[in-house]
Amino acid sequence: MKNKRGKQILVYIVACIFLVFTAYPFIYMISTSLKTMDDFFANPFRMIPGEFTLDHYFSVFEMGLAQYFLNSVMITVAAVFIVVIIASLASYPLSRMSFRLNRPLFLFFIAGMMLPIHATLIPIFVLSQDLGIYDTLLALLGPYVAFSLPISIFILTQFMQDIPKELEEAAVIDGANHFATFRRVIFPVIKPAVSTVVIYNFVFLWTEFIFALILITSPSQMTLPLGLQNFYGEFSINIPGLMAALTLASLPVILMFLFAQERVVKGLTGGALKG
Amino acid sequence: MISSKKKRMNAWTILLFILPALLVYVVYVVYPIITTFNYSLFDWSGLSADTTFVGLGNYVSLYMDRIFWLALQNNVLIVMASVLLQIPLGLIMALILSSSIKGRRFFNVMFFLPYLMSTVAIGLLWIYMFDPVNGPVNQILMWLGFSPVSWLADPAIAIYAVLFVIIWQFSPFYMILFRAAIVGIPDELYEAADIDGANSKNKFFYVTLPTLIPTIVTSSILAIVGSLKAFDIFYIMTGGGPGHATEILGTYMYKQGFINFSMGYASAIAFTMFVIAFVCVVIIQTLEYLRRKRGILS
Incomplete structure (x- = not known):
């Protein structure tokens, strides 16, 4: 009994060590963002600010963060929307029809998960210049959709395989064509998988950096990760300001997590859990 | 056999369903990889149209490039840090969350936080x-x-500082994988161990750990493949410096292509990364196949 109690205490101690390890940087970030400059330079490590201020949040918003935020929202929403549609369309025959190229095509798509993005950078850079979309948000759309496809198709096909085939047979008997069957019968059923796909890709694209780095140079077109890096170059002295920007940039994903924990965990670990 | 009724769809309909995804995928993934190989055979700045065919010359230079090998070595270091530190730390966190302590939900949220931040913000x-x-x-x-x-300024230490941050960021990911696996272990196994008089140490080594081996294998595969994708955190925190102390293949390729404008040489690095990833996947798949086969036999 005594031994058990000791073990219990040990678990708490280890848990608290990990807690400090994972949470302290967040506490530092948030508390610094709420300090005045004077307060920060006088007591850089005090966890509770001497006087609270939200000034940094307003000033980083005015300094361009609002624009980056808006750009990130636009490109992320557009890319996720397109991915959901074209990935679920492709997953339908891949998971429910038998045809000769089925398996090769499926492997061809999901092989993209293993790919180092660097192997595509220079041609995509050249392509976006040739298309005249270099240095616009539009340049990101193609690569963002393309690199979201493999995991999305993987998640969606896994899910669609388990739908009983009687479901669509009934629709086919009713004389619906394949597209109508897909839209009215299959799509409503795969909603849980779609939400996994949405969450995974939202997080992946919201935090994407390297394509933005090589395809965008104008601040007016920058997404949040690129904008933050730009901020750092300009305001490296204004540490509370930078911390406010970091907090704001991280907020959407963290809020999403707090409101839909299980879904997000499922979404972020993607196909890994099935394998 | 089940498929007899399934294939009431002709080739054209199938193609129409797959075409949009296929088109985007070919234009932005497949075509660029082939083109990268093509570019890698030329001496080309990327700024002008002047290209000189050099055959495999860029690969020969790469083979003799000390920095390339240093970068590769750092990539291997990331794999080692992931497998030897991240995965065990993830396992420990998962074990904490599956123990009977109070406030598990709170710990779960707090442990997972680092994985939710963008790499740029973390850096x-x-x-x-x-x-x-x-x-x-x-x-x-x-x-x-x-x-x-x-x-971050000391060449002997910088790489470990960055690796520390990578561990901080990704351990929660492995925690989630392990937590799901631990939840899936049937209670009967522990009950049987109790009957046999096993203590908790025995239970861990003879029940928990063996059932987690597939998860450990999956995690290691993800760690190996993921390490080749590393870029953001190094680019932000050190830019590969000081000197080339924290150079990895990703940062070196970026610098050669987009800062030094040696697009041909950068393409050779990029294509080498592709080949390394390809070889890793083939090796892993083969090992996995052998493991499964042996699993069936034994």
């Missing part, structure tokens, strides 16, 4: 955490009586 945050003068890390060291360390 910028840790630059300040590691700041030699004002950074909390050095303050804690000094408070404990150690002398301050210039974490």
Whole structure:
């Protein structure tokens, strides 16, 4: 009994060590963002600010963060929307029809998960210049959709395989064509998988950096990760300001997590859990 | 056999369903990889149309490039840090969450936080955490009586500072994988162990750990493949410096292509990364196949 109690205490101690390890940087970030400059330079490590201020949040918003935020929202929403549609369309025959190229095509798509993005950078850079979309948000759309496809198709096909085939047979008997069957019968059923796909890709694209780095140079077109890096170059002295920007940039994903924990965990670990 | 009724769809309909995805995938993934190989055979700045065919010349230069090997070595270091530190730390966190302590939901959220931040934000945050003068890390060291360390400026230390941040960011991911696997272990196994008089140490080594081996294998595969994708955190925190101390293949390729404008040479690095990833996947798949086969036999 005594031994058990000791073990219990040990678990708490280890848990608290990990807690400090994972949470302290967040506490530092948030508390610094709420300090005045004077307060920060006088007591850089005090966890509770001497006087609270939200000034940094307003000033980083005015300094361009609002624009980056808006750009990130636009490109992320557009890319996720397109991915959901074209990935679920492709997953339908891949998971429910038998045809000769089925398996090769499926492997061809999901092989993209293993790919180092660097192997595509220079041609995509050249392509976006040739298309005249270099240095616009539009340049990101193609690569963002393309690199979201493999995991999305993987998640969606896994899910669609388990739908009983009687479901669509009934629709086919009713004389619906394949597209109508897909839209009215299959799509409503795969909603849980779609939400996994949405969450995974939202997080992946919201935090994407390297394509933005090589395809965008104008601040007016920058997404949040690129904008933050730009901020750092300009305001490296204004540490509370930078911390406010970091907090704001991280907020959407963290809020999403707090409101839909299980879904997000499922979404972020993607196909890994099935394998 | 089940498929007899399934294939009431002709080839054209199938193609129409797959075409949009296929088109985007070919244009932005497949075609660029082939083109990267093509570019890698030329000496080309990317700024002008002047290209000189050099055959495999870029690969020969790469083979003799000391920095390339250094970068590759750092990529291997990331794999090792992931497999030897991240995965065990993830496992420990998962075990904490599956123990009977109070506030598990709270710990779960807090442990998972680092994985939710963008890599760029993490990099910028840790630059300040590691700041030699004002950074909390050095303050804690000094408070404990150690002398301050210039974490990111010292070529001998910088790589470990960045690896530390990578571990901080990704351990929660492995925690989630392990937690799901632990939840899936049937209670009967533990009950049987209880009957046999096993203590908790025995239960861990003879019940928990063996059932987690597939998860450990999956995690290691993800770690190996993921390490080749590493870029953001190094680019933000050190830019591959000081000198080339924290150079990895990703940062080296980026610098050669987009800063030095040696697009041909950068393409050779990029295509080499592709080949390495390809070889890793083939090896892993083969090992996995052999493991499964042996699993069936034994």
